[in-house]
Amino acid sequence: MRGADAVTIARVAIVLIVAYLVIVRFDAVISILLLAISIVMDSLDGFIAIRESSKGRIGLSDYIEYLMHRKGASKIRKIKEGIAKSAPWGPRADVAGDRITEYVMWILFTFLHVIPLFILLIVVIRHSVADAFMGSRGTSSKASSWMSRVFYTSNWSRAAINVLKFLTFAYLILVFVLSYPIYIAYILVGVTVAFIVIRGVAEVYDSFLFSRVGVALR
Secondary structure, three states: OOHHHHHHHHHHHHHHHHHHHHHOOOOHHHHHHHHHHHHHHHHHHHHHHHHHHOOOOOOHHHHHHHHHHOOOHHHHHHHHHHHHHHOOHHHHHHHHHHHHHHHHHHHHHHHOOOOOHHHHHHHHHHHHHHHHHHHOOOOOOOOOOHHHHHHOOOHHHHHHHHHHHHHHHHHHHHHHHHOOOHHHHHHHHHHHHHHHHHHHHHHHHHHHHHHHHHHHHO
């Protein structure tokens, strides 16, 4: 098993533990810290995969610079494309880990009656449609449109959605465990879900353009 795959399994296990701790109303701070660790591990598995594939030539500082400033983007992008060819299950496992982690949290707070059911339905439908379109072209495909480059594949958008999800789920934990004001949670959920939908539209639009180019080349 690759190190990156082990990290993906670990972060899924951690979020399941978080869900249990929330249900039993365990210490909210510990639950939030574990949630933060799980989200950070989402970036860690990508770094481990790239480091293993580069045989140690890409260090943590290189990866952080790539995430923050796009330094060495072409080199790291080639490595990621190589991973998609040599270990095609790797990117798929990473996406599966992302979906499981997110679904567990949305389902959890729907089950606990903290958020309404339609929020969960929006998220599930968005991911189902976007994943279906993206699955036809592979997880490592380059962006074909400005919309996808800005809202989906860019480092700022990936960082932003992870931060929004963490803030939203962390505050929902505080709402359920410590009875924090619910109206702030509704604001966070609204912003997060809106951004999730925007990124989904960018994915579908990009896949549509990609399919049209593919048909034109046949």
